[in-house]
Structures are given as structure tokens and as C-alpha cells.
Amino acid sequence: MRAVASGDTTEVQALVQHPMDSGFIKDAKGNLIPPHYIEVMEFQHAGKTVFTAFWGPAVAKDPYVKFSFKGAQKGDDLTISWVDNKGQSDSLAGKIQ
């Protein structure tokens, strides 16, 4: 994640490692790889959700997203949490630069 504050606006770029399997691709043996993709990813600053992504299987592998929000300062925490269609989840925090 890279979150950079410039004035009142913070630009966030996040890249998450995830297969984002669509369910339409076959493996080397000809079997369909079951769908496995992130459904919800939330970004929170100071206890407030500043951006929510709802994703389907058409989001590319190792998904990337960029957005901007107001009200944060350098040194603040920005938290990313996600959950996928198999119920796996993760949550991480980084500092705004």
C-alpha cells in the first residue's frame, strides 16, 4: 500500500496478493479452477470507512486499486481489510506518508 498525503488530500494505491480465480479457467489437467476472489475490501481512516470495493471474479489477479480521500494527515494509520468468497480474510494497517 502507498498512501501519500498532499495538502488535505491523501492518494492511496493498494496492491493485494490474491489469485482472483474466476471459475472459468481450466488447470493443466482440464479441470475448472474453482472461483476464488476478494468480494469486499474496506479502507478505514480514524475509525471511518473512506472507501469500499465490492469485487467480482473479473478483477485482475493481485488486484490494484487507486483512490483519494480528504481529512487525513501524514503519520495517520490507514487500515485495509478484505474478505473473499471462501471466507478468508486479512487486515493490515500502514502509515500515511
Place this chain on the structure above:
Amino acid sequence: MSEQASAQRDRPGETRRTVIQGALAGGLAGLGLAGTAPLSRARAAADAGKWPKDAFSEKTEAAAINALYGKTAEASDKVSLDAPEIAENGAVVPISVSTTLPDVTSIAIIVSENPFPLAANYQIPAGTSAMVANRLKMAKTSKVIALVQSGGKVFSASKEVKVTVGGCGG
């Protein structure tokens, strides 16, 4: 290992896929993202219950738009959709959407010819810019539609993107 990290690791059903930082610095370098912030474990949890399953399950663009908003979208030159004319690799197509419309609450992107046309839907709370960039998979040449919810109405912009090699699954 901190106590918090330890607790996280012991929780069943969780993976330790990490938001790319050190381990995948190559990927970030490829994007030109120098100086990524170090990350630590956090307790926040994304709410899977909010995922709009019906809209993501629809097989046509019209049904997906209806499932999302309960209304049709109106074409607007105030919605800007940035996508390549030709995508050589359908597995990774960079697409961004922005708008000058006021009071934007969500931005969605539809790839009409994909098996499930709705690709992504972003919630934009007050204080967040009406702009998003992401990378999508395209099964084949298709119309791409950007949808912006603004002031209770839905506005759209669309563009045909030619796909050389389909990438439904990456």
C-alpha cells in the same frame, strides 16, 4: 511476533496473504510505487454481508444495472471512462473512472461481454474523491460501462475495448 499477530495467525479460516509490501516489491516497482509504507496487522474486518451478490450474479448488463440501482442509467459527458482502445492481454486491463458530477455515492464498472458483466462497484463516502482506478479481466472484445450514482440518479459512459487475447481467468 506480537501478541496481536499471534492471535491473527491462530484464527482459523484466515490466510496470511499480505498486502503487497516487501515480499512483492517487484510488483510495486513495476507500478512505479517507490517508498511503500510498512504494514502492521490490524483488527478491522471487512463485512462480507454487504457484498451485492444479486448484481454480481446477473448475466446481462441491463439486469446487473437494475439489480444495483433499480433503475436505468443515463449517458452523461460528465462521466469519464479511461480504458485502452486495444487490450493486448485481457487478463489485466487498466480502467479508471472519474466524474465532475456532485454528491457521488458509488462508481461501478461493467464489462458487457464477460460471463458476469458487473466487475466492480465502489462505495464513495463524503470526503472521498469521485475517482477510481483498477485493473479488470476481459473475456473478449466488449463494451465497458462506467456507472456513477450521483444525487439519486445513475449516469454512465461507455467505450468499446478490443481484446487481443482473452483473459477471463488471468
